[in-house]
Amino acid sequence: MSSLIETILFVFGLVALGYIAAVSGYLKAGAGEVLGQFAVGVAMPVLLFRTLSKVDFHGAAPWSLWAAYFSAIALSWVAGHLLVTRWLGRDARAGVVGGVSSSFSNLVLLGIPLLLGVFGQPGVDVLSLLISVHLPIMMMASIILFESFASTDGEVHPARILVNFLGKLFANPLIVGILAGLVWRATGLQLPSVAARLVDALADVAGPVALFSMGAGLAAFGISGNVRPAMVLSVVKLVLMPAFALLFAWGLGLPPLTAKVVVVAASLPAGVNSYLIATQFGTGQGLASNQMTLSTLAAVVTTSLWLIVAGEIFG
Template sequence: MSAIALNVFPIFILILLGWIIVKTGVLNADVGDALGDFVFKIAVPFLLFNTIYQADFHGASPFRLWIAYFSGVAITWTLGHLIATTFFGRDARVGVLAGVSSAFANNVFIGLPLVGRTVGDEGIVALSILLAVHLPLMMVIGTVLMENAERKVGGGPSRGLGTILRQIAANLVKNPLIIGLAAGLLVHVSGVPLPQVVSGVVEQIAGIAAPAALISLGMALNKYGISGNLGIASATSFLKLFVLPACVWAACQLLELSPSWTSALVLTSAVPTGINAWLIANRFGVGHGLAASTITLTTAAGVFSVTFWAWLLG
């Protein structure tokens, strides 16, 4: 357990450090936003590029990995939606947001550093394969479902699936994570080695990604907090931290994924809810309190849930 703690605790200590930096006024939240932009647009794309460029896939197919992870997402998302609409009596829009909050893991800012520390390079490869489709798929599903819920609740016109897909595709083409993954795959397939100087620069920038991501996330957490919705937020937090990783673990066993890929998928599914839940709430103007409360609760409890799953995985 002590070895697990040494891998897991520093992740959350860096998040706490970022939170303290803003809370005590050493730096303001705007600096955290700028650091987050650097992480998302520069550091993490370089990390993904470097990982895919150097990866040895051993001829492995990504489809079992995607099926294992997204089957867990589908189950957890559905449960979150049903709990919000049936047990708590919320409308369909809040139901969609509850599903998003229950199933959208912070794979970039916490998942990557955590998997890198606990699983190593093979785990990063597995997570990179997941990230290639995670954001596009989750945003498409979340947006389409929320559009339908808006129409049911408010009776507004539908934009149509084609319009939604074109808008999301246009955004994804410019997404730095997708660019980093695609560039890494292109260089990997070409077989042309990077010059030593270029490779050294790439590795140095990639090395910044993990600590900078965690500190910037901690700085951003000052925007959230718990604003009502404690009952439903507690339910979505439990789904996120325990039900989702349990479903992913079961799917990995059924599909016979390797131990390293299983560990990577389970651990990244056990991390706190990503800020994408807040972004969707902002986009549609509903469920801000639920999204903020779930992000805060899962981040506060994440150190315990991640430690539990890391111990269970051995």
């Protein structure tokens, strides 16, 4: 228990340090954004490349794992969408933002360092099975729904959706890192020693830099308006989604480590991708920003509790 608490304090402590450095003015204006660009554009893609080029998928039961996790996503997405459209009276496009914010976990910037500290490399290997399909599926779902609700003729245009999806997919450095790692793994080759040292140097700093830059980014987003709706969506993300994931993991009989990773991954707060999706489609930016900030702050407590609950249930 002491090591678990220490890991949680370390991970969220780095986020807090980034936040404090930004709001206090210790970092120059724009420094947090530069750190974030380095983390997302360079260090994290290299870490994903290293992880997926070496990961052992044997025994991870990917179909059951994906079924449990994405079923929890689907239910949480529907809950968030209905809350925004029925309770807030917003249009369906804003409802998509509510659904994304309620179900899009921060698996990379926050998930990898946290699960590495709690479960070690085996936990990250299981998480990699989610990461390898998570972002593409979430992007595709959001694009399809936005295109459907924004269509003036009431028709869905598959070609436009495909072009939009592929453009966003291959412009994302995290996706490039994932694909490169899987391709390199398929070759069975070893990296040359110099290349391996470069990869290790960047991958080893990815976690701390990502967490610090995430905190600095939260300071830039801040909270302004839409607080109550953001709090409700945060409850869906931090309470309902991991509860759904736990039920599906238990019902599908996932192995203990896999089940715990599913629950903890579902309990993570929303990441910046929900805000970026809202920005790309020009609606719900304030709601997504506030929900990301509030859910990250609350996750210090809620994710810790879900780690304990998952450990008690799955051993």
